[in-house]
Amino acid sequence: MSEQDTSTSRVFDTVKLIIAIVFIxxxxxxxxxxxxxxxLYRVLGxxxxxxxxxxLTATTHRGRHLLGFFREVRTELKKxxxxxxxxxxxTTLIVLVMVFVVGIVLWLFDMFFFWGIQTLSGQVS
Numbered sequence: 197m198s199e200q201d202t203s204t205s206r207v208f209d210t211v212k213l214i215i216a217i218v219f220i221x222x223x224x225x226x227x228x229x230x231x232x233x234x235x236l237y238r239v240l241g242x243x244x245x246x247x248x249x250x251x252l253t254a255t256t257h258r259g260r261h262l263l264g265f266f267r268e269v270r271t272e273l274k275k276x277x278x279x280x281x282x283x284x285x286x287t288t289l290i291v292l293v294m295v296f297v298v299g300i301v302l303w304l305f306d307m308f309f310f311w312g313i314q315t316l317s318g319q320v321s
Contacts, residue, residue, distance in 0.1 A: 209256040216249035 223245030227238045253259045279287070 205257065209258070212252045212256050216252040219245045219249040219252070 223242045227242050230238060254263055
């Protein structure tokens with residue numbers, strides 16, 4: 197691609213992004229302007245404008261890169277080995293038991309320090 201084609205492409209991408217933003221803003225203005233109409237129609241209008249804006253954005257250079265990124269994310273998520281239900285249950289129980297044990301230990305430390313401060317300040321009853 198020549199330098200002129202690149203600059204022309206950037207200009208078109210910028211115009212597409214501006215048009216997409218205008219679609220979103222216009223759909224929100226129309227949504228609130230026609231507040232007396234059915235909410236279903238207003239929401240469908242916003243959803244339609246959002247789909248058009250996303251379509252315009254997807255045709256830009258950055259949009260294509262973003263779509264490629266999401267495809268790669270989806271591929272990587274398919275490679276993840278998710279834990280089984282028993283593994284998840286066992287891990288959750290271990291975490292709950294540890295939280296309980298650490299809570300008791302911290303409570304005992306707090307009682308010990310409280311007793312120590314009372315003893316040092318002469319407030320022992």
